[in-house]
Amino acid sequence: MNRRFQCWSSCCAIVSLSIDLGAAGPDYDLVIRRGKIVDGSGNPWFHGDVAVKGDRILAIGRVEGDAKRGIDATALVVAPGFIDMHSHSDWTLLEDGNAQSKIRQGVTTEVIGESTSAGPFKGKLKPQTVSVKNESIEIRALRDYFAAVERAGISVNIASYVGEGTVWECVMGTSFERPGRGELQQMKGLVAEAMNDGAFGLSTALMMPPSSLATTDDLIELCKVVREHGGIYSTHMRDEGLGVFDSVEEAVRIGERAGVPVDILHLKIADEKYWGRMKEVVALIEDARRRGVNVQANVYPYTRGNNDLASIIPPWAHEGGRAELLARLRDPQQRKRLKHDIRNGVPGWYNHYTAVGGDWRRMLISADNPYKGLTMDRVIALKSDGKSPTPDPLDVLFDLLIEQNGSVSTVYAHHTEEDMNFALSQSWCSIGSDGSALATEGPLRRGNPHPRSFGTFPRVLGVYVRERGLLRLEDAVRKMTSLNAAKIGIRDRGLLQAGLFADITVFDESRIIDRSTYAEPFQYSEGVEYVIVNGQVVVDKGRHTGARPGRALRHVTDQNSVRPEKH
Structure with a gap:
C-alpha cells in the first residue's frame, strides 16, 4: 500500500473514532447553544455551544448529544459570570441570600471585606451573632462567617479579604495610640489566621480611622504576612484628592517592599482642583509596572462616590x-x-x-x-x-x-467622566461596583442607595461598549471576569473553558443597560437573560429562580506563587 495513502487511512480511522465517541457523548445537564461566545480572555468572539455537567463546564464549541436542559442563545452573548472586584455585601447576603441587585447584573462572584471584614472578631472586638435558619451562629473568625453564609444559602459566590481596619480594632480598640511591637505581632497573627481561613489578601480604607491610623511601614509588615500566603493587597487609598499622587506612590511602595500584588480600589481623582490629571496618575502606575511591581486598579462607571x-x-x-x-x-x-x-x-x-x-x-x-x-x-x-x-x-x-x-x-x-474613562481604558484596570447586594422589595429596599449596586456591569456594557465605543465587547468582558480572577488568585473561574466551574452569564448585547438612577435607584438592570452559578440556573429569562448554589471561595496558598521578599 502507498505510504501516503496508508497514513491518510490511519488519520481517517482516528477521526472516525473521535466522531463515534462524540456521538456516544456524555449526559449533559445543560447545553447553551448557538451563542456568541466571549470567553473572558479578551480574544475575539466566536459562535458555539457551552456544555455543563454538574458544576463544571464540560465542553465548548460544537457540542453534540442530548442534555437535560437546553438554552437557545441565538443572538445572545455567552460570557463567564462577572466577578465584582469591590463589593460590600458582607452582611446583606445574610439578610437575603438571593443577591438580587447583583445576580441580575450577571454577577456570579462578589469580592468582599474592604478594610472591615466579617471576621476576625477577637480581643477588643466582640464576636458577632447572626441568625441563620432560626439558629444563632457566633462569628469569631472569617471561617465562621463562611460557614454561616453557606448554611444560609446564597445565589452568588463570595471571596473575602481580611480587613486591616478590623484587625487593627481587634488589637487596639478605638484608641488612637500607636501599636507597640507586640501589638503589631498580634495583628500579623490575626492576618495569618484569616489567610489560613481562606482570605485572598489584606484590604484597607486609608481615608478614615481605624484604617488610616496604620503607617506605610505598618502596612508593609502586615503585607509581608500576606506574601507568605500568596495573597494580594487591595487599597482604598489614603487620599484620592490633592494627595492622590502621594497615595499612589504609597500603594506602590507597599507592594514593592512587601512583595505583594496591589489593586487600587475605584481609581479616581476626587477633588476638582486636580481634575484632568488622570494621565499623570496612570503614568505613576505604568512606571511601577515597568519596574516589576504588579500594581493594578479597578473602577466603577459613575462620577459620584458614596461615603458617610x-x-x-x-x-x-x-x-x-x-x-x-x-x-x-x-x-x-x-x-x-x-x-x-x-x-x-x-x-x-x-x-x-x-x-x-x-x-x-x-x-x-x-x-x-x-x-x-x-x-x-x-x-x-x-x-x-x-x-x-x-x-x-x-x-x-x-x-x-x-x-x-x-x-x-x-x-x-467629586470626579469626572474624562478621568474615569482614561482609567477604565487601561489594560490593567478592571470593574468593581463598590456596592451591595440589595433588592427592589423586602428588607434590602432601604435608603436611597448609589445606583452602582444595581447597574455597574450592564452600564459598562450598555454605555461604554455599545453606545460610546470606549471598549471592545471582548475587553469589557475580560475586565469583568478573567482579569479580576487573575488579580486575586481565583484560578478555576473567570473564563469559559472546559474543566472550570460553570459560572456563566448570557445577555442581549443590543439591550443590556442599567436603569437605576440617583433619583430612582431601586430598578434592576435589563438585558441579562440567564445566569448560571456552579452549574445551576439562577436567572432564567430575566427572572430569579430562587436557587442558591453560591459558595464561599477560599484562597489556598500555592508555594509556587509566593513571591520573594524585597530588601
Whole structure:
C-alpha cells in the first residue's frame, strides 16, 4: 500500500473514532447553544455551544448529544459570570441570600471585606451573632462567617479579604495610640489566621480611622504576612484628592517592599482642583509596572462616590469611637475647631467637603432617614427654615449626625467622566461596583442607595461598549471576569473553558443597560437573560429562580506563587 495513502487511512480511522465517541457523548445537564461566545480572555468572539455537567463546564464549541436542559442563545452573548472586584455585601447576603441587585447584573462572584471584614472578631472586638435558619451562629473568625453564609444559602459566590481596619480594632480598640511591637505581632497573627481561613489578601480604607491610623511601614509588615500566603493587597487609598499622587506612590511602595500584588480600589481623582490629571496618575502606575511591581486598579462607571457624612469630620474627632464623636459634635468649643479644620483642611486628611468645593448641591443623602434622596443644600434649607439667625450650614450637619447617631450615608459628586474613562481604558484596570447586594422589595429596599449596586456591569456594557465605543465587547468582558480572577488568585473561574466551574452569564448585547438612577435607584438592570452559578440556573429569562448554589471561595496558598521578599 502507498505510504501516503496508508497514513491518510490511519488519520481517517482516528477521526472516525473521535466522531463515534462524540456521538456516544456524555449526559449533559445543560447545553447553551448557538451563542456568541466571549470567553473572558479578551480574544475575539466566536459562535458555539457551552456544555455543563454538574458544576463544571464540560465542553465548548460544537457540542453534540442530548442534555437535560437546553438554552437557545441565538443572538445572545455567552460570557463567564462577572466577578465584582469591590463589593460590600458582607452582611446583606445574610439578610437575603438571593443577591438580587447583583445576580441580575450577571454577577456570579462578589469580592468582599474592604478594610472591615466579617471576621476576625477577637480581643477588643466582640464576636458577632447572626441568625441563620432560626439558629444563632457566633462569628469569631472569617471561617465562621463562611460557614454561616453557606448554611444560609446564597445565589452568588463570595471571596473575602481580611480587613486591616478590623484587625487593627481587634488589637487596639478605638484608641488612637500607636501599636507597640507586640501589638503589631498580634495583628500579623490575626492576618495569618484569616489567610489560613481562606482570605485572598489584606484590604484597607486609608481615608478614615481605624484604617488610616496604620503607617506605610505598618502596612508593609502586615503585607509581608500576606506574601507568605500568596495573597494580594487591595487599597482604598489614603487620599484620592490633592494627595492622590502621594497615595499612589504609597500603594506602590507597599507592594514593592512587601512583595505583594496591589489593586487600587475605584481609581479616581476626587477633588476638582486636580481634575484632568488622570494621565499623570496612570503614568505613576505604568512606571511601577515597568519596574516589576504588579500594581493594578479597578473602577466603577459613575462620577459620584458614596461615603458617610461622618467622613467630613477630621480624623482626630473619631478617637474613642462613636460615643466620643457624638460628644465632640455636641460641644460648642469642639465645634469651632471642627469648622476650622473642615473649611481649611488638615495635613494628610482627605476632606470630602473641600473635594466638592464646599458645594452642598454635590452631596446627596443616601441613608434611610427622612431626608433620603435630597441634596444637602435642600436638607440645610429645610432644617434652617424659620430659624433666626440662620444657622451655620456645618452646625446643621453636626445636628443631623447627632440625630442619626453619627452616621449618614452620603453620595458625593467629586470626579469626572474624562478621568474615569482614561482609567477604565487601561489594560490593567478592571470593574468593581463598590456596592451591595440589595433588592427592589423586602428588607434590602432601604435608603436611597448609589445606583452602582444595581447597574455597574450592564452600564459598562450598555454605555461604554455599545453606545460610546470606549471598549471592545471582548475587553469589557475580560475586565469583568478573567482579569479580576487573575488579580486575586481565583484560578478555576473567570473564563469559559472546559474543566472550570460553570459560572456563566448570557445577555442581549443590543439591550443590556442599567436603569437605576440617583433619583430612582431601586430598578434592576435589563438585558441579562440567564445566569448560571456552579452549574445551576439562577436567572432564567430575566427572572430569579430562587436557587442558591453560591459558595464561599477560599484562597489556598500555592508555594509556587509566593513571591520573594524585597530588601
